[in-house]
Amino acid sequence: TPAYGRVDLNNCDREPIHIPGAIQPHGVLLAVDPATGTTVMVSANVEELLGVPLDEALGRPLTDFVGEGATRAIEHHAELATAREPLTLLLPADRGGALAGGTVDVGVHTSGGRLVVEIESLERGRALPMSYRSARSAMGRLAASTTVDELTAQLAREVSSITGFDRVMVYRFDQHWNGEVVAEERREDLNPFLGLHYPATDIPAQARRLYTANWTRLIADIGYTPVPLHPVLDPATEAPLDLSHSTLRSVSPIHVEYLSNMGVTASMSVSLIVDEELWGLVACHHYSGPHRPSQDARAAAEFLGQVASQMVAERERSDQREAALAAQSTLAKMTARLSASSDAPLDGLVADPDLLRLMDAGGVALCHDEQLHTAGQVPDDDVVRRIAQLLLRPTGDVVASDHLAVLDPALAEHAPVAAGALCIAAGPESWLLWLRPELEQVVDWGGDPTNKLLAAQEGPEVRLSPRKSFEKWQQVVRGHSAPWEAWQADAATALQTHVNGLMLQRSREQIAVAE
Ligand code: BLA
Incomplete structure (x- = not known):
């Protein structure tokens, strides 16, 4: 010591x-x-x-x-x-x-x-x-x-x-x-x-x-x-x-x-x-x-x-409850819109801006019949598929990560748009994937002009200061997204259940029309 x-x-x-x-x-x-x-x-x-x-x-x-x-x-x-x-x-x-x-x-x-x-x-x-x-x-x-x-x-x-x-x-x-x-x-x-x-x-x-x-x-x-x-x-x-x-x-x-x-x-x-x-x-x-x-x-x-x-x-606890309730009400609106629309449900889903808002995500990808539909900020298709492959569980469990680079170091370079992800299987060949950017991109220390001024006044000899600390924090969280909340996993499951039901119903309708 x-x-x-x-x-x-x-x-x-x-x-x-x-x-x-x-x-x-x-x-x-x-x-x-x-x-x-x-x-x-x-x-x-x-x-x-x-x-x-x-x-x-x-x-x-x-x-x-x-x-x-x-x-x-x-x-x-x-x-x-x-x-x-x-x-x-x-x-x-x-x-x-x-x-x-x-x-x-x-x-x-x-x-x-x-x-x-x-x-x-x-x-x-x-x-x-x-x-x-x-x-x-x-x-x-x-x-x-x-x-x-x-x-x-x-x-x-x-x-x-x-x-x-x-x-x-x-x-x-x-x-x-x-x-x-x-x-x-x-x-x-x-x-x-x-x-x-x-x-x-x-x-x-x-x-x-x-x-x-x-x-x-x-x-x-x-x-x-x-x-x-x-x-x-x-x-x-x-x-x-x-x-x-x-x-x-x-x-x-x-x-x-x-x-x-x-x-x-x-x-x-x-x-x-x-x-x-x-x-x-x-x-x-x-x-x-x-x-x-x-x-x-x-x-x-x-x-x-x-x-x-x-x-x-x-x-x-009550903040969590509030957030979960708000998510439920957003979900209810989304599913009502989906059910009412005559479009293919999946196209309607990806086009809905609430899909990103629901999960505080920067990007979202939906895969169905090998087809990839995306919205918001997402990396190239092969990277999206790679992330889904890492997280996907055929059991339908939700899997989330706030640090994808630990699963595959090659993903580190995509952290500005995809540092974290939450994934759920929506059927045998289909899945939904939400992506979050790294935290460092989200929080801006210099956002306040007075702090910029303060930083400019400090010479390089200053080894301990809020600015230095903030830089260190940025290094610590590099490659991490904000963590996913339990109620967000629940919302993903609820959405998946609804979409599956809708798809089943539509395919029955199509069969009925064809007959
Ligand atoms: C203690 N560091 C503390 C305390 C705070 C902070 C609040 C409690 C002591 C107090 O009441 O002052 C940190 N204070 C902050 C931060 C802000 C703030 C982050 O106002 C932001 C606005 N500190 C360092 C480094 C080391 C370090 C690099 O920054 C070590 C290498 C050490 N901090 C350190 C130690 C204590 C401390 C040893 C204990 C002090 C004591 O109680 O004797």
Whole structure:
């Protein structure tokens, strides 16, 4: 395993980001031995913030740092199983340090058998505390959404108003952990990121794992100097302190580089967890200097993230239902038109523009009695036949692929029109085949003129940026089409059944006429 802070772009997924040995400077960390109640590790800014010289800060009781009242509150809080919520406490004024006499937010958790106490100042008036009433009305607005898109858009709005970040995005993972910005609330003068895609490497596996356990993280000032822990290893175990659940954890330098290249000056993100898996993140950016919402505001954002997470699964199911219903109604119209038309049914079918729309396809091919009928964007006939041959099952099963080149590398060159396909047999010698172009052709990062401008400003020396990420995403998805949905396979089957019935009926009519 590479050491913390010693990784490059190739092994950054192995950086142990949970043991940075340092925190961000907007707070102070004390690790206490619960057996003795005295400090075993402290952050090096303990004198600056709490007035206790570093060389006298170890082996001392909490009262020496925060006074008796606060110590009692902290010890009581530590005993509660539900100690997620931050404590707000008043520190005594009779000692030095920037926090003396002030109101502070205190987070308490255990790690490696130590009681970890994190203290940061509460900047009054920066953020309004989340009241029960405002939480309830925010939940009501989230619940009023009927689709995933509406839900994520509302979540971005709520988190934006609670935290005051310049840009709040909802970032959603796909099955390969690539991501897309699916909702955005931003300061009006900022360029939109909505609809942009990023490769899985931008949020490496160990970070995703950490974000599944700890749901909120903040970088209050991208330009910060990390404050080391003292000593950096726990004297009892020689192990670094695991900061997975710390709110002050110093973040990966590579990620800080990424954010500063983007012009971000402060950042926060909140995990969205569906069925115990990371579904996405609420990602927040600030561009106008340091930004530190109160612990209360962060906890409220996390709470709304949890509420929204629970609504996502339900909205996803209903989105699927809606899409399936819309497909059924399109199908009904198509089949009605087919039945009513006196043309040969297959000619009528291929000419129907709904045939492409039904499946979100770019091209379609129908083969009957060796005859190929096509519509939309399709490759040459022999390529179409080759794709059908690869996917066709005589059993009539629907077979779909969003990456045809893995079935036959020779198909890679046809990806601009046929990266993915869905195929169904419509009879002994006939089949239907829908084709989709590769995703890369569909999504255009430079579509927004401001992003083009941004790209032009970045010199070649910039190795981490949204534009570079987007290019990497394009490489990752090269040759892939958008995935096919289960309801689309169902629609194909329904259509095939209807067309078969119609063909049978027409051939009976022809026989009857001939007799
Ligand atoms: C973490 N990367 C993150 C996080 C986000 C992103 C949201 C969570 C931390 C936070 O809240 O800031 C990615 N942020 C994005 C993306 C957008 C955004 C895609 O705003 C798009 C708009 N990052 C890289 C590369 C590496 C990398 C190439 O781009 C490694 C080589 C690493 N990203 C990386 C690491 C973390 C991270 C290590 C964890 C940071 C930490 O929590 O310590």
